[in-house]
Amino acid sequence: MSNSESPERRKRRGADNPTLADVARESGVSTITVSRVLNSPDSVRQATRERVEAAIERVGYVRNMLAGSLASANSRFIAVIVPSLSNVVFIEVIHGLQTTFEKHGYQILLGNTEYDMRREHELVQTFLGWSSSALVITGLRHDEACTAMLRRWQKPVMEIMELGQGIDLNVGLSHYDAGRCMARHLLDRGYRRIVYAGSQMDGNYRARLRYEGHRDLLQEHGLEAPIEEWPDASALEIGAKALRHVMVQRPGTEAIHFADDTLATGAILDANRAGIRVPDDVAIAGFTGLPFGQHITPRLTTIVSPREAIGRIAAEQVIARIEGKAVKPSVYDIGFELCVGESA
Amino acid sequence: MSNSESPERRKRRGADNPTLADVARESGVSTITVSRVLNSPDSVRQATRERVEAAIERVGYVRNMLAGSLASANSRFIAVIVPSLSNVVFIEVIHGLQTTFEKHGYQILLGNTEYDMRREHELVQTFLGWSSSALVITGLRHDEACTAMLRRWQKPVMEIMELGQGIDLNVGLSHYDAGRCMARHLLDRGYRRIVYAGSQMDGNYRARLRYEGHRDLLQEHGLEAPIEEWPDASALEIGAKALRHVMVQRPGTEAIHFADDTLATGAILDANRAGIRVPDDVAIAGFTGLPFGQHITPRLTTIVSPREAIGRIAAEQVIARIEGKAVKPSVYDIGFELCVGESA
C-alpha cells in the first residue's frame, strides 16, 4: 500500500507487477545489481545485498522467470518424457527425478506420450522451445526425425529405463537379461510348460525385450515359448483374465511369466479367490518389484528394478553434465535383482 | 545444410537457432505474419500460410516459447501444487488434470510440497513468476502470505480435494462427511469399539477432517473415538503394524477405520498371513477406493472418491474460466460413495 506509479506509463498489457527496475529504483542501485543479488549473491557487497533484499520485500517483487530465461537462453527446465502416467513404475522414476532436480533448482516439464512416437516428437519439439536445460526421455527408440533433432541439440539428453548406447547419456537395465534371468529361474524350479503374458506389447517394447530374453533361453533348452498378449493397459483384472484364459486355453501350463507385477498380482489374487493353488496348480512370476507383491500370499516371485534410483542417478548425471563436470560412462547399468517369493 | 548466415552478426550467446525473422525472410512476409500463422492461422490467407509453413519446415524453425510468453505475458503453463507424489491419489488427480489440460494446449508445472506450507508458498511464488495461466492447488489451507498473494493474483486459482469456499474456484468433497459416513456404516454393522488409525495426520488435515466426522458421530452415540497415529508416510507395512498394535494394545477392538486404503489393505493382507479373521476378529474399513481393495479377500469396505474426475473437472472449469466463459458455481461438490465389501 505504499508505492504509487505514474498511472499512464505503460503502453502494453502485462500484470503491471513490480519489476527489477522498481526494485533498483527503490534501493538506489542499477537493475543489474538487483539481478546479481538474485542470481549470484556472493558477487554483491553484503550491505548492498541487504538493501536490495529489503527493497524486494518492500515492493513485493516476484521475479519474472520468462524474461530471465529468455535473456540467458536457459530456463532451468528439465524436459521429462514418459510413455505413461498410469504405470507406477514411471511415477516412481519421476519421483526420483523430481526430488533430485528440485534440490538443484530445476523444474520438471512433464510430458506423457501414451506410447505414441508422434506425440513424443511433438513433445520434444515443444520442450526444446522452452529452452530446457536438459531432456530426460524413456527408452532408446524414437521417431527418426526426433532422434536427429536431439542429436543436433547442444544440451544433455538422458535416455532411461533401457540399457544401451543412445543419443548421449543413458541409465537403465537390460530388459533382455531380466527376461532371461526369470526364465532361468523358472527352469531351475523345474517348470517346463511356461507361458509369457503381457499387455500393450506393441508400444511397450521393453516388455517385448524381456519376452525375447525369456524366449531365447527356453528355446536354447528346446522348449517352446508361447506368448499371450492383451491390448488393454496393464491392470489387476487383466492379470486375472489372463490367468483364466491360460488355464482354459492352455491346460497343463505350469508357470506364467507376466510382463509386470500388476498383471502377476492380479492373477495371484484371482487364483486365491478361485481356489487355484499358486504355485502348485500354476506358478506365477512378475517383473518390477512393486511393494504389493511382497504382501500378498503367496509372495510374488519377481525381478526388482530400482525405479527411484534410476530417476535419482539419471538426474545426478544430468546435473553433473550441465554443470560442466565430465560424466564418465555414458551408459550406466543400474542392474536388477531376482526376488524369489513363494509364487514361483 | 542449406541456409548460411553472416557469421559475426550476433553479439549475444544463444543457440543460434532459426527465429521468426529467418522464417519471415525465407517466405517473404513480415515476422508478425509468421507469428499469426503459428497463433491464429485463420487470420492468414491460405496461400500465405502455406508459403510460411513451407519456410518453417525448410529452415527447421522451432518456436521459442519463452519469447512468446514474455511478449504476451501468458505462458499457457498451469501451476499444479500437490502435497505428495508417493500417494496414488494425487497421481490420479494429476493424471486427470494433465490429460485435460494437454488437450487444450496447456503444459503442467508440477510442484510437490511434501506437506510443508513454506515450501508451498515458495512454489506458488516461483510458478507465478512463470506467468502461469492458472494455478491448481491442493486443499483450502495455506500459508497466510500465500493466500494473500493468490487473492491478489488476477488469474484463476483452483483449490481441489477439500470442499468449501476458498480463494476462487473449488472442486472437492467433504472429508468430514466422508468420515461420518463410514462411521455410520460401522455403527449400522453393529460395531461399537472402533479405532481410527492414520499416518502423517499432522500435515494431512484432510485425514484429520475425516477423523473429526467419525469422532463426532461416535460421540453422538455416546461412544469413544480413540485414534492411533503413525508419523510415517502411508504404506502397506504401516497398516500391518497398526493392526498388530491395536490387537495388542486395545484388545476387544471390533473395527479399525483406517485413514486410507493403503493402510487398510496392508492390515487385511497382514491379517490373512497371521490368521486373524476379517471381519470376524476385527473389521477393517478404508478411504479412497483404490483398485486393489476390490481384488483382495475379503474385499475392502471403503469410500470411493472420484480422483481422476476431480482432476478432469477442475481442469475443465479452469479452462472455461481462462477462456472467459463464466463458471457458475465456484464450489463444486464432487461427492463420494460408500463401497461395501466384506471387510466391514
Next chain:
DNA sequence: GGATCAAATGTTAGCGCTAACATCTGGTTT
C-alpha cells in the same frame, strides 16, 4: 470509376531480464 470497407499484412515499440563490456572504488604495492 471512385467510394467503401473488411480482410490481410506490416511497422513499431516494447515484454523484463541478463551478457558483455565499461567504469568506478578503495586498498595495496613500490
Next chain:
DNA sequence: AAACCAGATGTTAGCGCTAACATTTGATCC
C-alpha cells in the same frame, strides 16, 4: 604519490516474440 588491481557496480544492447496501431489490398457497390 603514482601505479596497480581486484572487487563492486553501472551502461548498453539485445534475447525472440507479440500487442497495438497503421497501412495496404482487393472485392463489392452504386
